[in-house]
Amino acid sequence: MTETVVRQQYDQLAKVYDQRWNNYIFKTLSFLKDWAEISPQATLLDIGCGTGEFESLVLTEHSAQQMVGVDISEKMLEIAKQKCHAYSHVSFQTASASALPFPDHSFDIIVSASAFHYFDNPKAALGEMQRMLKPNGKVVILDWCKDYLFCRICDILLKVVDPAYQQCYTQSEFHNLLASTQFDVQRTTKVRFSLVWGLMIATAIPQS
Numbered sequence: 001m002t003e004t005v006v007r008q009q010y011d012q013l014a015k016v017y018d019q020r021w022n023n024y025i026f027k028t029l030s031f032l033k034d035w036a037e038i039s040p041q042a043t044l045l046d047i048g049c050g051t052g053e054f055e056s057l058v059l060t061e062h063s064a065q066q067m068v069g070v071d072i073s074e075k076m077l078e079i080a081k082q083k084c085h086a087y088s089h090v091s092f093q094t095a096s097a098s099a100l101p102f103p104d105h106s107f108d109i110i111v112s113a114s115a116f117h118y119f120d121n122p123k124a125a126l127g128e129m130q131r132m133l134k135p136n137g138k139v140v141i142l143d144w145c146k147d148y149l150f151c152r153i154c155d156i157l158l159k160v161v162d163p164a165y166q167q168c169y170t171q172s173e174f175h176n177l178l179a180s181t182q183f184d185v186q187r188t189t190k191v192r193f194s195l196v197w198g199l200m201i202a203t204a205i206p207q208s
């Protein structure tokens with residue numbers, strides 16, 4: 001049900017998404033790219049990839065990077081496909097974070113930016129990430145952080161007014177969620193992207 005609403009919302013938003021969120025997208029995805037320390041040889045999966053801005057950004061540095069983006073909005077993916085059409089090693093597929101069509105141990109790095117608060121089954125999504133990671137692989141998740149007052153207020157309001165929205169987490173809640181799905185947090189921080197808006201990022205690896 002929630003995924004249907006998310007899909008409808010982003011299908012409607014797709015044409016204006018890049019323009020409307022230009023500043024936020026550039027700041028957050030540049031931060032993610034630098035934080036993730038992506039080796040040019042790594043095979044990367046981006047969950048909730050939207051319009052493929054992250055893939056475009058990575059390609060400016062590593063034009064041979066192998067990447068797959070998944071999203072539940074076909075309209076967002078159409079734009080992503082247009083942007084990256086010249087790169088045959090970059091592909092996009094329609095899929096839900098909680099049921100992904102890839103074999104076990106397929107990816108070195110799995111990233112997700114500004115999408116986790118939409119996941120209606122976050123444990124299933126993290127379980128899928130566990131399953132698809134190669135040995136020595138890592139996940140890097142960037143999302144809103146409820147430790148910031150403004151995010152906390154938005155979390156309360158959006159739960160009432162936006163049927164697509166699920167929830168955002170405090171950093172500690174998020175780390176507990178990662179631990180409950182057998183991930184160890186390797187590196188983490190919180191970061192403000194404006195006066196009021198704050199996100200958190202975590203790099204996590206499967207527990208040994």
Ligand SMILES: C[S@@+](CC[C@H](N)C(=O)[O-])C[C@H]1O[C@@H](n2cnc3c(N)ncnc32)[C@H](O)[C@@H]1O
Binds near residue numbers: 050051
């Ligand atoms: C705010 S946009 C972020 C897009 C991109 N990661 C970025 O930072 O520009 C959130 C994206 O997550 C996607 N999404 C939400 N829930 C999803 C799910 N359960 N599975 C896959 N994609 C999902 C939406 O369709 C949307 O494109």
